[in-house]
Amino acid sequence: MQNYQAIVDEYVARLNAGDWESVAALFDRDATLEDPVGSEPKRGIEAIAAFYRGNTRNPMKLALAGALRTAGREVAFPFTVTVTLDGAITRIDIIDIFSFTEEGKIGAMRAYFGPDNFNVQGADRLF
Amino acid sequence: MQNYQAIVDEYVARLNAGDWESVAALFDRDATLEDPVGSEPKRGIEAIAAFYRGNTRNPMKLALAGALRTAGREVAFPFTVTVTLDGAITRIDIIDIFSFTEEGKIGAMRAYFGPDNFNVQGADRLF
Numbered sequence: 001m002q003n004y005q006a007i008v009d010e011y012v013a014r015l016n017a018g019d020w021e022s023v024a025a026l027f028d029r030d031a032t033l034e035d036p037v038g039s040e041p042k043r044g045i046e047a048i049a050a051f052y053r054g055n056t057r058n059p060m061k062l063a064l065a066g067a068l069r070t071a072g073r074e075v076a077f078p079f080t081v082t083v084t085l086d087g088a089i090t091r092i093d094i095i096d097i098f099s100f101t102e103e104g105k106i107g108a109m110r111a112y113f114g115p116d117n118f119n120v121q122g123a124d125r126l127f
Numbered sequence: 128m129q130n131y132q133a134i135v136d137e138y139v140a141r142l143n144a145g146d147w148e149s150v151a152a153l154f155d156r157d158a159t160l161e162d163p164v165g166s167e168p169k170r171g172i173e174a175i176a177a178f179y180r181g182n183t184r185n186p187m188k189l190a191l192a193g194a195l196r197t198a199g200r201e202v203a204f205p206f207t208v209t210v211t212l213d214g215a216i217t218r219i220d221i222i223d224i225f226s227f228t229e230e231g232k233i234g235a236m237r238a239y240f241g242p243d244n245f246n247v248q249g250a251d252r253l254f
Contacts, residue, residue, distance in 0.1 A: 036198040036199075037198035038198050038199025038200070065193065066192065066193065066205050066220065067220045067243070067244060068243070069220065069221060069222045069239035069240045069244055070241040070243060070244075071163045071164035071165050071238070071239045071240060071241050072163075072164055074164050074239065075239070076203070076222040076239035077222075078193050078205050078222070093193065094196060095196045095203040095205070095222060097203075097224070097239075111198070112196035112198045112201065112202070112203035112224075113198060114196060114197040114198050116195070116197060117196055117197075
């Protein structure tokens with residue numbers, strides 16, 4: 001049994017460090033990533049690395065917002081991403097689903113959020 | 128566009144009322160239900176009604192624990208179920224995923240929780 005909490009904690013820490021290469025390293029070579037749910041999934045670790053490289057260009061702060069829910073080889077967890085969008089500090093409420101491979105790599109990631117989950121916090125810049 | 132928040136609010140209210148028939152009525156005739164994720168899915172509205180009939184035999188209190196995350200025709204939401212288990216009031220932290228049909232029925236439900244999500248609150252009975 002893998003320690004999924006430790007992997008999720010690493011995911012959050014590496015994104016907060018802006019280290020997209022080490023984020024991508026948590027994924028399986030053939031992983032898929034659907035962020036947000038409903039968009040065309042990225043397929044394979046190279047497409048996933050490119051996704052995080054693009055995303056971490058705008059500094060962001062992730063924070064877990066509740067307990068990890070582990071069921072079989074999947075986990076669901078609520079978290080927030082705080083980021084500067086159009087000059088305003090914005091908190092986005094998200095729920096991620098990770099499905100793990102037997103080896104403890106992320107085999108599939110799906111991110112749930114929509115327009116109602118963008119909460120403008122103020123007009124100042126975060127970074 | 129269906130009002131998914133209203134459907135989730137109804138789901139919570141009907142479960143809190145112990146009204147399993149009206150809970151099942153929120154689902155599509157051919158819906159699937161996987162609760163918890165990793166278990167054999169129930170298929171069809173009759174199997175789903177039987178599941179809720181069994182579940183509501185032990186009174187429970189549901190409460191949303193964060194914003195609904197809507198992405199395409201799916202929603203994810205964190206909530207708690209408080210129930211008396213083995214004589215102890217227990218709060219279970221859960222994340223549900225609903226996938227909706229075009230008609231606004233629940234076409235698929237998946238519930239994420241595991242052993243770590245059972246939090247004993249006290250030795251008294253809730254009901």
